[in-house]
Amino acid sequence: MITVEKLHKTIKKRQILSDVSFTVAQGECVGLLGPNGAGKTTLIKCMTGVLHYEQGNITFHSKPIAQHKQDIGYLSQHTDFKPWMSCAESLRFFGKLSGLDAAVLQEAIPAVLEEVGLKGKESYKVEQLSGGMKQRLGIAQAILHEPQLLILDEPVSALDPIGRNEVKKLIARLKKRTTIIISTHILDDASEFCDRYIVIKDGVIAGTIDSQLQQADRKQILVKTAKTPPASGIGAGDGVAHIERLSPSAFLLTGTEQLDLKKVVNDMDAQELDVKSIEFYEKGIEEIFLEMVSDT
Numbered sequence: 558m559i560t561v562e563k564l565h566k567t568i569k570k571r572q573i574l575s576d577v578s579f580t581v582a583q584g585e586c587v588g589l590l591g592p593n594g595a596g597k598t599t600l601i602k603c604m605t606g607v608l609h610y611e612q613g614n615i616t617f618h619s620k621p622i623a624q625h626k627q628d629i630g631y632l633s634q635h636t637d638f639k640p641w642m643s644c645a646e647s648l649r650f651f652g653k654l655s656g657l658d659a660a661v662l663q664e665a666i667p668a669v670l671e672e673v674g675l676k677g678k679e680s681y682k683v684e685q686l687s688g689g690m691k692q693r694l695g696i697a698q699a700i701l702h703e704p705q706l707l708i709l710d711e712p713v714s715a716l717d718p719i720g721r722n723e724v725k726k727l728i729a730r731l732k733k734r735t736t737i738i739i740s741t742h743i744l745d746d747a748s749e750f751c752d753r754y755i756v757i758k759d760g761v762i763a764g765t766i767d768s769q770l771q772q773a774d775r776k777q778i779l780v781k782t783a784k785t786p787p788a789s790g791i792g793a794g795d796g797v798a799h800i801e802r803l804s805p806s807a808f809l810l811t812g813t814e815q816l817d818l819k820k821v822v823n824d825m826d827a828q829e830l831d832v833k834s835i836e837f838y839e840k841g842i843e844e845i846f847l848e849m850v851s852d853t
Contacts, residue, residue, distance in 0.1 A: 558581055558582055558583040558617065558618060558705070558736055559580065559581045559604070559615070559616070559706060559736075559738075560579075560580045560614075560616045560619075561577055561578055561579050561580070561600075561604070561613070561614075562578050562613055562616075563576050563577070563578055563612060563613040563614070564576070564578070564600070564603060564610055564612070564613035565611050565613055566599055566603055566608065566760075567611060568599070572760060573596050573599045573760050574596050574599060574600055574610070574760045575761050576761065577596075577600060577757070577760070577761070577762055578613075578762065579755050579762060579765075581706075581738060582736075583736055585736055585737075585752050586732045586736075586737040586739070586750055586751050586752050587737070587738050587739070587751060587752065587754070587755060588739050588741060588747040589601070589739065589740040589741070589754075589755050589757065590741065590742065590744065590747065590754050590755065590756045590757070590766075591742065591757040591758055591763075591850065592742065592758065592850055593742065595757045595760070595850075596757055596759070596760040597710070597757060598740065599760075600740075601631075601708055601710050601738070601740055603615065604622065604629075604708065604738075605626075605629055605631045605708060606622065606623060606626055617629075625705075627655065627656060627702065627704075628704050628705045628706060629704050629706045629707075629708060630699035630700050630702065630704035630707040630708065630735075631699055631707075631708050631710075632692075632695045632696055632698075632699045632708070632709045632710060633710050634710045634711045636691075636694075636695040638691065638694065638695070639683065640682065640683045640684035641682060641684070642683055643680050643681060644670060644675060644678050644679055644680075644686075644694055645670075645680065647683060647694065647698065648662070648666045648694075648697060649666065651698040651701065652665065652666070652698075652702065655701065656702070657702055662701075666679070666701070667679065669697045669701050672700075672730075673694070673697045673700075673727055674693055675693055675694060675697065678690070687720065688715065688716050688717065688720050689717070689719060689721075689724060692712060692715075692724050693723065693724060693727060696709070696712070696724070696727060696728075704735065705735060705736060706735070706736045706738070707731060707735050707737045708738045708739075709738070709739045709740065710740045711740055711741055711742075712724055712728065712741070713743060713746050714741065714742070721746065725750065729749070729750050732750055744842050744843045744846060748842050752767075753767040754766040754767070754842065754846075756849045756850065758849065763849040763850060766846065776811060776812045776813075776814065776815055776816060777809060777810065777811050778809070778810045778812075778816050778818065778821055778836070778837055778838060779803075779807065779810075779834075779837075779838045780807070780821070780825065780834075780835050781807045781808075781832070781833045781834045781835070782806045782808075782830055782832055783831040783832070783833040784806065784831055785806050796812045796813055796814060796817075797810050797811070797812055797813075797816070797821075798811055798812060798813045809838060816837075818835060818836075818837070821835065
């Protein structure tokens with residue numbers, strides 16, 4: 558659906574994005590991950606046409622993205638709602654900017670407010686809304702014109718747990734009908750609805766995280782014992798290069814090559830260790846992310 562090729566962007570002679578390339582297929586929900594200052598928001602602003610870029614191409618269904626602005630919904634980090642305007646007035650204002658006429662807005666505004674969980678709040682002033690409600694109103698303006706691509710910049714970062722939960726449920730519903738790109742640094746939230754992740758660091762794509770990368774590493778085994786072993790812990794068997802004690806009764810074994818669960822169990826038995834569970838170790842998104850953006 559959307560392709561970014563060799564994108565370069567400088568601001569005040571400082572390189573913000575360098576040779577950024579990736580694709581997002583129709584129907585995907587992709588997380589754009591990166592530490593603060595990595596270039597996530599700049600990239601999104603280039604994709605939505607808010608910022609111009611010096612080099613590269615961004616295409617939408619193989620055509621320049623500038624021709625498809627009406628097909629993109631965008632929630633910025635700080636949507637500029639006026640506190641004295643009502644929810645309906647705010648959506649009417651943004652809807653007109655998107656090219657929707659009055660007749661369409663008359664029907665669309667109540668429907669979209671109901672979809673985002675703000676039914677009956679048409680006359681509420683923005684200043685009366687909680688943080689979670691404001692964010693849902695922001696998503697309402699982003700989907701009011703029924704875009705094919707929805708881009709959300711840090712949609713839950715400033716919310717309390719209740720507000721975050723409300724917005725996450727909304728994103729999960731929207732995922733069923735539109736392509737979504739979510740910029741975030743809250744990995745636990747992203748893992749609930751993203752299909753894969755693009756990692757950016759210092760304006761460069763550091764890699765991607767998908768289901769294949771998260772598969773269990775056959776060179777690492779997680780062992781949990783029923784009781785805490787002696788201070789000496791678990792002795793390394795053949796092929797085990799390193800043992801890390803994660804807790805008093807949990808150990809991570811790393812092999813020089815793929816480890817054999819049966820052999821490891823036999824080694825444990827030989828040491829008279831009461832093994833409670835044993836499994837190949839599967840890295841979490843946060844661990845993979847930190848490895849990608851670490852300076853070491």
